[in-house]
Amino acid sequence: MVREDKKEIQKISAEIINQTSIILKTALIHESTNIALRKAIEKLISLLNPLIETEKGVTFELIGEFFYVNNIRVRYALEYLLNFDFLTKEFRKRGLGSVIFNNPINPEDIQMFIKAFITSGLSEDPYDKMLEMMDNSQNIKIDRLKKIIEDRLKKVGESDDIDTRRIIKKTYFNAVSFTKGVMKKIRSGERADMKKAKRIVESMVDQLLEDEHLLLSLTALKDYDEYTYHHMVNVSVLSMALGLRLGLNRMALTELGLAALFHDIGKIQIPNEVLNKPTSFTDDEWKMIKKHPIWGVKAILGFGRFGSATIRSVIVSFEHHMNCDLSGYPQVKKYSGLDLYSRIIALADQYDAMTSSRVYSRTPIPPDKTLSIMMEQAGTKLDSLLYKFFINMVGIFPVGTIVMLNTREIGLVYEGNMAFADRPKVLIVIDEKGKSVRGPIVNLSEKNENGKYIRSIMKTLDPEKYKINLAEYFL
């Protein structure tokens, strides 16, 4: 649970970063005497100074794709997204990592900062230029952007990190185990326990709010015998992570996560032998499978108390294979468009099903290929706007993708990057000399002294072809 003061600092900090971004954008087009600019500066100062005073100094630092204030990661609402993006990019362009406020500031301090910031943007060595121009400033100091090897490890002590991973794994496997239990119960005519289902989803929401990457990375593993249950949990995690990007609150995320967890509950009517069979389905089996959205409606209304969460789950169960253009199943007579949650969950469902060999197709498709197939369907079968957010979330190279780097290294995508979808963190498994290794984890958004990326992805490899078992690296 997050401390109140921590939350408060995060909230004010998000506003400060947003306001800074607005000022810099305005300053790029207006004179320093412009009224709008002066007003914006006043507002920034009114936000900053109280914080500087209560915290006895404030440091803003860009680490990876996130801003930290006095070592607390700043979370921000959706409406700030564009401004945060802008500021991140401008900081990186200048090699600027931290801005440090030791004393309360006045408008002149900010004007000096703006001038240094803008002028340095045109310079060959932007950071040095900026440092030189800020030299006289008493109240604002800056620091260089730090090279990050493993920023999460820097922020949290190593043992803490292992603990976090353990807890997250526990949360994930609890959810799978619970789902398995629910399916078993319903099959034997018992009622599923909605109270417990909520608890399971709530703990996943907590983990996502704490660090979405960790839980997401667990969805990349596909080699489980009872994949049906893992699939339901994976879809739940992917949907909630997407919901989080869309700005849904905790309660809404819970409903979304529950609906996703139950999206395939109708499969209880399909015998296990069919579900888990290693070969393709026959026509008759397909006919049966196509009824699972309807059996799901019956199952959910059968065990859930009639309420908002139940209704949402019913809708998702019915709609998750319908496609936005209603070209899927079940076929309908009189129907309006698909519900938001159904469209979110359809994306997560397709993605997870296509990347595994156990849901519908028997040959898995690599994550990046799956995304390009889905891209073709965006706008017809899939929601194009939500797809954009989805790809931004999983990254162009989702966790688990095998990538070849231009440094002649081969690695596994380990963690997505929110600001730069094509520059994730990668776990190196073969080094530049062609030797099998286990690490390090490198960040592809890292640049060298000349402002060039140190590593870039050249291409992706087919995991089937090279038989890499992700579980070895991720569990």
Next chain:
Amino acid sequence: MEQTEDTNFVKDILQSITKARKTLRMYPPNNPMYIKTLEETYNKFKEFFEYKEDLSFRIGQDSIYFDSEEIYHKAEKEDNLALFFFKDGLRELTFKKGLSQEELEGFLKIITMDFEKEAEDEDVVTLLWQRDFQNINYIVDDTVLLDVEGEDYELKAVNEAKQAVSDIEGLLKAYDEEFKEEDVKEVPIISFTDKDLTSLMKELEDDAESKIDKLSDILFEILYRAEELGGILEDIFRFLKDTIKFSISYGDFKAVIQLINRAKGFIEDPYSTDEIKKYMKLLLIYPSSDEIINLFGEVLDRPIKIDDNDIKEFIKLLDKRAITPLINVLGELKTFRVREKVVEALIYLGKQDIKTLAMNINDLRWYVVRSIISIIRKIGDKRANEYLLKSIKHGDIRVRKEVIKGISELGGEESLPQLKERLDDVDAGVRIEAVRAIGNIGSIKAKNIILEKISDKSFKERDFEEKKEFFRVLSRWNNDPEIFDFLTKTLKKGSFLWWSKNYEEKACAVLCLGLIGNKEALPLLYKHKDSGNKLLDELTQTAIRRIERGS
């Protein structure tokens, strides 16, 4: 403070909590006992936080500990606070210095909740999670969510998953092969535009709308395929009923109207099977059931805004089955505005089935009966009179009065015997209503009944006001010579008797003559103008003035 002193203090706080748990269950939040208990408990916390940053309770199955000392124990399962937390996996509960009274109240509300009734789908942990208290933290053990074999799942699954060994050799080969082809692909970078964000905001806004219509759409889609699916019809019927119930409980009458209209569509559809039609017909009458009508009443009484037109349309879905439950609702309602709505519904339905409506006059609650009668009067259906007559001896005076008022509007000759009986009712008000009602019927028989009563010896014993009413009623036969005769006789009769009761009847006769306005009465009236009896004289003068001016 000493260790033991500390423990004693915390024990005291916990006792305060258990006490508050009982008190808050019994009293509403505005009750002084409720407020006092809450404040007392809060003050204890505040006192504790004067020298400590936080207060942690460790939860065992039957015990609660502070600093490894047991401060609560209960062996029985009933009303066991430790078990209450423990069973949902709560293992530690920490209150922090910043705790506000609102937070404490929120916490106490959670632990006083009747989970069977108020939170069927939530447990203590979920409620704490939802409230997200800033100054109340907790630690839970999630294994309570799993069954015994479920607990080992992680180990089993991880072992399985790790079994396939990665083929590093193969990958090393790929290292040589793949780097030869320098086919670096440019990946398109996706960036968000302002337009994307606006459409997203709109999506989220739209999503806040009710999902009930969507749910019923889905249920009807399944209905189209009921035959192919086999055996699902009864379930869908039940779900549709649940949908109606749910909608009503949220005041969403529109959804119900729409749902019922779609059900009608299935009945009219030639492709529907008889089975489907049968169920849809049952669905059509569901809104008129006790269950739904009671809920309807409850919702109307709640302070939520419901469109009047929606209520009107909903009422049109009801049939006569709704009459009796609606009348029950009428008896329970608290707000006046809402009573009007229900009365409207009953007028609408009563027109279709006056009998069922009228039969409810037997209700023991006088205000309900009064409402029913006023509804019957508004409908004005004479067939209701039969039921009114049956209730004319109702034990409640107010009911008897209302019944008589109703009869006076709807009834005829056939009501006279019962009305006549009421002229001797124990209550003067009822007697007055009865004489008025008889007057309203206005037949010769009616007239004779009144004359007979007035002529009766015991009439003298009645109150002056009541007597006046009898005579006032007589004046409706203003062209009847018999009445005129009777009045003048009354005025002349026994004028030598000087007791005041006699004067009262004369005064009444004078009053009636005045009301009739026949000039022929003037000479007689002048004669009585100065009788010396103040009452008689006054009334006579008024009557004279009235007749002279009126003509």
